[in-house]
Amino acid sequence: MSPAFRYAEQHGVIDTDVVPELPEVESARATIQRAALHRTIADVDDRDTWECRPHAPGEIRAALVDRRLTAACRQGKSLWCETSGGPSGSGPVLGLHLGMSGRILVTDGTGALTEGGDRIAGGPGGAAEQADRRPEWVRFAITFADGGTLRLFDKRRLGRVRLEPDLADLGPDAERIGLAAFRERVGRGTAPVKARLLDQSVLAGVGNLLADETLWRARLDPRRRVDSLGNDELTRLHRALRTATRAAIRDGGVHTGVVIAHRRPGGHCPRCGAAMERATVGGRTTWFCPREQT
Numbered sequence: 001m002s003p004a005f006r007y008a009e010q011h012g013v014i015d016t017d018v019v020p021e022l023p024e025v026e027s028a029r030a031t032i033q034r035a036a037l038h039r040t041i042a043d044v045d046d047r048d049t050w051e052c053r054p055h056a057p058g059e060i061r062a063a064l065v066d067r068r069l070t071a072a073c074r075q076g077k078s079l080w081c082e083t084s085g086g087p088s089g090s091g092p093v094l095g096l097h098l099g100m101s102g103r104i105l106v107t108d109g110t111g112a113l114t115e116g117g118d119r120i121a122g123g124p125g126g127a128a129e130q131a132d133r134r135p136e137w138v139r140f141a142i143t144f145a146d147g148g149t150l151r152l153f154d155k156r157r158l159g160r161v162r163l164e165p166d167l168a169d170l171g172p173d174a175e176r177i178g179l180a181a182f183r184e185r186v187g188r189g190t191a192p193v194k195a196r197l198l199d200q201s202v203l204a205g206v207g208n209l210l211a212d213e214t215l216w217r218a219r220l221d222p223r224r225r226v227d228s229l230g231n232d233e234l235t236r237l238h239r240a241l242r243t244a245t246r247a248a249i250r251d252g253g254v255h256t257g258v259v260i261a262h263r264r265p266g267g268h269c270p271r272c273g274a275a276m277e278r279a280t281v282g283g284r285t286t287w288f289c290p291r292e293q294t
Contacts, residue, residue, distance in 0.1 A: 020098045020118040022174055022205030023248035025077050028096070028104040031116035032072035032081060032150070035106040040145040041067055051139040051154065052161045060094075063163055064142070067091045069150075075173050076204025080165055095165030096140075099158030103127045109146035119253050127153045174205035175245045182238040187226050193237070194222035195282030206241070208284050210248065213257035214241045216269075221293045222286045223279060263287035 044061035046052045071082040083091035103117035105128055113128050131138050131153045140161045142150040185202050197211045215222050217240035248254045258270055267276040269289035277290045
């Protein structure tokens, strides 16, 4: 965790328990896949110099106008779109990072809406209504030739849009990694198991809530050193991660996890009823069942 990120968390600028994780990013990817591909780009609003850094206003627009988005891709929490090219092949890659609370809104030529990404909690109306009422919270927008749009709605302005994003340091995707690779990558070293799950270079996509849900399902103490985990425990952890991730994708986000509502003072384990315990692991707030997670 960077010093700036830690300062922001400690001073209430961000709440790391509501950061979009792999399931929310998959929701945004699926939205683009369903509704935005193969439509000619007529215009791009890339004037937000913070969200579109280091590109100057107009640079992303110049790269994308008259092209089409041809594929929506994801690895962990990273989302990007491939674009059409000329006779020489494909066009530039467009990276779209949701930040802490980003949501992708796509409309067709009639205005019909498809959306995905971080859930909208609290406040009147959904993301589309809020975007219409507060257009300054739309940080980046593509207008298609048919009159529809793709917008990045980001109240906190912590997202990122850039061409040719660097994905080299990402580990394998947490949803897709096989058992052998999972055992080798997660079981190596002496870090606490939760910190290992959160390391994006080891495994891409796991955030704070998904880690707690996974460890609760696997009945493992988040403070356990990974070198203390046997093969059977790593197998159980791999199975729990896959189950928790797919359930969150299916049900609408990590906030739908079985244990998530119990991560609070006075919360109780939904399996055995023991009082949930709070700790800090790898600089992150962690909740677990002290009776079952060993």
